[in-house]
Amino acid sequence: MRRFLVLLLVLSFVAIPLGGVVAQDEKVLVVGLSEDYSRLDPGRAYEPGGSLVYHSVYDTLVTFPSDSTAEILPNLASEWSISDDGLVYTFTLRDDVTFSNGDPLTAEDVVFSINRMKNLKDNPSFLADTIASVEAVDDLTVALTLTAPDPAILAKLVFDAFSIVNAEEVQAQGGTDAEDAAETDTAEAWFNGNSAGTGPYVLESYEPGVQTILARNEAYWGDAPYFDRIIIQNLPETATQKLSLEAGDIDIAMDVIADQLPSFESNPDITVFSTQSDTLIFLLFNQDPEVGGPMSDPQVQKAVRYALNYAELAFLSGEGANTPAAMVPIGFAGALDPSEGVAQDVDMAKQILSDAGYADGFDVDLEYPDFNYIGTDFNVVAQKVQADLAAVGINVTLVPQEFQTSLDLYRTGAQGFSLWLWNPDYQDTLDYVEFLPGGVVGLRANWTDENADQEILDLRDQVKVETDDAARIDLFTQIQHYEQESAPFAPLFQPGVHFAYRSDLQGFAYNGQWRVDLTQLSY
Known part of the structure; x- marks a missing residue:
């Protein structure tokens, strides 16, 4: 019966343009x-x-x-x-x-x-x-x-x-x-x-x-x-x-969050689908000191990576979520095993900050789009990042922004410290070269050929044209190890998608x- 009444449901929910005549069935x-x-x-x-x-x-x-x-x-x-x-x-x-x-x-x-x-x-x-x-x-x-x-x-x-x-x-x-x-x-x-x-x-x-x-x-x-x-x-x-x-x-809810799953699963009229997405949620540190301030310091970036509790961050997204070891998501050819990722070490983070001249910590804004994506609430994730960094002396002020406003600032490289996502443009590991110097996301962090190490520039240029599968995986392995130490990003998790x-x-x-x-x- 529902399939014949669906139009009536739609008419009660949204405004169909009146210029067209719609058949009842x-x-x-x-x-x-x-x-x-x-x-x-x-x-x-x-x-x-x-x-x-x-x-x-x-x-x-x-x-x-x-x-x-x-x-x-x-x-x-x-x-x-x-x-x-x-x-x-x-x-x-x-x-x-x-x-x-x-x-x-x-x-x-x-x-x-x-x-x-x-x-x-x-x-x-x-x-x-x-x-x-x-x-x-x-x-x-x-x-x-x-x-x-x-x-x-x-x-x-x-x-x-x-x-x-x-x-x-x-x-x-x-x-x-x-x-x-x-x-x-x-x-x-x-x-x-x-x-x-x-x-x-x-x-x-x-x-x-x-x-x-x-x-x-x-x-x-x-x-x-x-x-x-x-x-x-x-x-x-x-x-x-x-x-x-x-x-x-509605017939499909595209942005289900983990907390809603039990209610849906107990309803015989509704079916739930969950899996690990290939979306990468990450932090960006701007390499331009005038924009990023302390966050442009590679040692501060490294300290942040050690300060984060990755398991608790992934938990926020519910079933199917996991944390990649670097900026290549799990499931793509050449991605490091998650066990090779950076583990939280608060003492290590504090020591790195002290050595970098920030023993007393510092204040910083975290900018991000105020929205929900495939069940991941960016406000909740930002609050968790704020709490983790507070434990090492970095005092974060949350700056939620209207989506399009935040997107424009992100794309023009104007955010000093921000929370974002990357959904692959195409299903090949080469897409993650965009996180390297001169790449689309690299430039949003003001990571350019001029301020990058020759080591990562050489790896980037080699992997772009390498067609042998084994050689590509070796190059991506080297790139990800570099990212764990020196890239202006911190991978947080791949959300479960529901x-x-x-x-x-x-x-x-x-x-x-x-x-x-x-x-x-x-x-």
């Missing part, structure tokens, strides 16, 4: 999410929560299975080949794919999409740094040439920012793939209310901070999805998600890239 999926995205231009895709939308509306050349990241599968590309020198990837496109407006997919659309993403020079553009050129060999063949061998390139191409868009339609809305796209592209506003993809759904509407509504793509080239509409409702409070799920107002959903919902599967494939769900 329309099948609607409602998802409760703590929204972390503020725009829906695939060329600028970066925030994890946005993957629910991008993966439903757009396709990439290659993809993963719905329930794992263990292998690369064909998607818009039916097959591909790699040159002997590892520099040229040639993709053959499917010949039966159309965009949502009915236009056929061509190689020119692929060229435009990748070049636009790269030339926008937005947050995900670094993923295309190893791409020298993209060329249309013919209507259904694309040649992608690299500047150097990139063992992670296929995994990168699964990421949302490599979504393929309809070049002609986007150009008509001010989009461009020219080298000056960062200054001249004007399609972002259009993308916030429209879409130009080949996926099972189209974007019907988006109200930032309120809801995102997707409608079935009637021109979809694959099997039609079960649901006519998907509503992603912004519910920042986990308690609200819980109450809404129990009332039947979802709760209506028990009659079928097809639920977890994938680290997009979390849940909404297009595969049904009743």
Whole structure:
């Protein structure tokens, strides 16, 4: 009965635009999410929560299975080949794919999409740094040439920012793939209310901070999805998600916290899924003394790593949480065994601080986004960090910030000491080179080639182009040992990730890239 009443539940919970007529028996999926995205231009895709939308509306050349990241599968590309020198990837496109407006997919659309993403020079553009050129060999063949061998390139191409868009339609809305796209592209506003993809759904509407509504793509080239509409409702409070799920107002709660699990598990109408996520929660120390103050001192950073009680921090995230030994999460090739991690040693931390000239401690602000991510409450984690550091004489003032405000400060390297998370852009250990000098996160800590040791610069440059698996693991082992001693970061834990959903919902599967494939769900 519920599947036929779901629309009535939705209407009592969210505001459906009145401009459209909705059939009474329309099948609607409602998802409760703590929204972390503020725009829906695939060329600028970066925030994890946005993957629910991008993966439903757009396709990439290659993809993963719905329930794992263990292998690369064909998607818009039916097959591909790699040159002997590892520099040229040639993709053959499917010949039966159309965009949502009915236009056929061509190689020119692929060229435009990748070049636009790269030339926008937005947050995900670094993923295309190893791409020298993209060329249309013919209507259904694309040649992608690299500047150097990139063992992670296929995994990168699964990421949302490599979504393929309809070049002609986007150009008509001010989009461009020219080298000056960062200054001249004007399609972002259009993308916030429209879409130009080949996926099972189209974007019907988006109200930032309120809801995102997707409608079935009637021109979809694959099997039609079960649901006519998907509503992603912004519910920042986990308690609200819980109450809404129990009332039947939403079908999935995306941000369940550990304390809620017993209540959900005792409810026969609700199913719980828990696992260890590949999200890394960490502390950042700014290397610029004018920004980081005492936190820019490598000895202070080392003392902080010894001061933390990692087991108690991981406990805050509940079932499935664990602490990686360094900045490569557990589960990625080459990650150190957790037993090799830094163990809490308060006396050691005090001694290091004393040797560094801080025997009497010091005061510092800890900045962080005031939000909950996959069940991890950043306020609670910050309070635990505050308590641990107080034991060694570091007096922390907590500075919670509105999410977007904090994100902007973090991305511009303006936070001296902060609490953040990293969700992998692509499922390869090479993604964690971004925590090294000159990397995306490295620069947010103002860790540059100019202020870094030659040792870590050499390791970084070697691992970027190494294609032999054993050699890569050896290099990543050396990098992580270096990070334990000298990097401007402290890994706290990988949260357990918890979802709760209506028990009659079928097809639920977890994938680290997009979390849940909404297009595969049904009743």
